[in-house]
Amino acid sequence: MKQETDLELLGRQIAEESAFIDRAREVLATTIIGQGAVIDKVIIALLANGHLLLEGVPGLAKTLIVRTFASAMNLSFHRIQFTPDMLPADLIGTMIYNPKTMEFHPRMGPVFANVILADEINRSPAKVQSALLEAMQEKQVTIGDVTYPLGEPFMVLATQNPVEHEGTYMLPEAQLDRFMMKVIVEYPTFEEELEVMQRASAVQAPIEVQAVVQPEEVFRSRSLVDRIYVDQRVQRYIVDLVTATRSPERYGLGSLSTMIEYGASPRASIFLLLASKAHAFLQRRAYATPEDVKSIVYEVLRHRVRPSYEAEAENMKAEDFIRNILEHVQVP
């Protein structure tokens, strides 16, 4: 009975604390037309303390989404355009010599912000990518001899353009694995695009987005997300899904074993669990269900499952494997 009472109490707390989500959505809707699914994934990543990889062709408001989101959340925001000539110091900062004091002073790089938009991360060389990904993992940066912690919350939203690969440095799988989710930004619907066009054609400056959420609310919500109940059955379901990407034959998917070069790592299970809890929070529930898992499984697994040469020849993508796995792994 104790657990039941705890969950009911947690449910009430979630209902109260999750009110900021509606406020944020409302404010974001004044600037961004559509893309509700992308916004939800950004909120999930923020609540689960993860980072996002956004993929979509240019002009789909990726930057606008992140900038507006940071403003609404009252979080500091930096956009970093990754270029081939970029150096790690351009990102994390460096020591600057002051001739007056005859001393070196640290100059913080743009990575010192709550929300970072790493635009076209695949345009910079591996050493810059590594510097960012290290900051993402460690949540701290070392300049000279001193280590500086990054702000909290700290979230990186990196974008990749799926159509231009010339002169790019594709993120290696080990680094892709650091991103909690990979979100595909789709084209808007006809009506949405019509509205986007009408709004963007105004000569007046766009409306400044007001901060409607305080970072403290995010921290409190994170502590509630941590307490969300995930039954053993759901946990086993998560591990089943992730294991099926590595050993599909164990789940009656022998045909996939030659199609998948390698499957998702245990980090995928961790992120799938965290993201499921955050999704349950968004649904104002004190417990996670397989429905939560299914809602974010594509985003968590798609960049962790690599199709084999044979699969690419047959034009099969990671999403096809995930769909196949979902159709074969029994829901608890």
Next chain:
Amino acid sequence: MAAGLGTALPPASANATLRPADVRVSAEPDSLFAGERLRYIITVQHDRRDSISVASLKAGQGTPFEITGTKSFSKNLPDGRAEFRMDTELAVFGSGRKPLPGFTVVSGHASAAGPERLVITPSESVTVLSMTDSTVTELRPIAPPVSAPFPTWLMVPVLLSLAALGLAGYFVKLLVTALRRHLDDPVRAARNRLRAIRRQLSKGLQPAAGYESLSNILREFLQKRYQFGALEMVTQEIADELAARRINIRQELIKLLDEADLVKFADRRPDIEECRRSLRIAEVLVATAAEAETTEEEPLMEDSE
């Protein structure tokens, strides 16, 4: 090549009218394969007043010769005598050199008391060639054996038997299918399992476990009954699928699955009576599904949902 003309050798009596020199034999060819035909000619020159015949030609069982044809005729010679000639066709068997068969020439004379007999044993022989190697002990055919014509009349009972077997198999298959359908009937299986869970509740099964079984039974029932992957779907997906198929019992079913989800995932602890009630409702729903698979609902009802 002829075996050559020969003269019979046995001595004749002094008063005999028939002399061995008057009897000549020839055989053609002088070598042949076993089973082939030998032309054996016996010629007897005699007095015109005598009547001549050839008897006891040593052919047949126990000899390498078998008579396959014979003809004889006589003619008068210019020197006042006559010539009797018997042309015999013999089949030859065995192998190696075979002496020509002996015979008896019988001469009848009107003035004599009885017929005169002259036994002839020819000295000539023929060579019979065998088509098999003498060193080989097993029999090998000279030519491939001629296959016997297929007894088509035998097909009738075979076909009848096959038809009978096929018919019997068909009926057995029908029987097995009907039996399997009866045993695999999702409605029957689900109801039996639901009843079993209710009985187990009385024997101490935890209500939470009862709800878990209830959820599994209902999903399996839906999967088998309506042929969609209910076992791999979450409750909302099942609800969408049932709505798309316009299944009449969907609202009650989803309510039960939602209750079971709360027990499974939200650690809700139902009491035993609640579980019994849900199991009874599930039984009724399954039975209802058996009676009416789908019903076309009014659009108004769809909207009200």
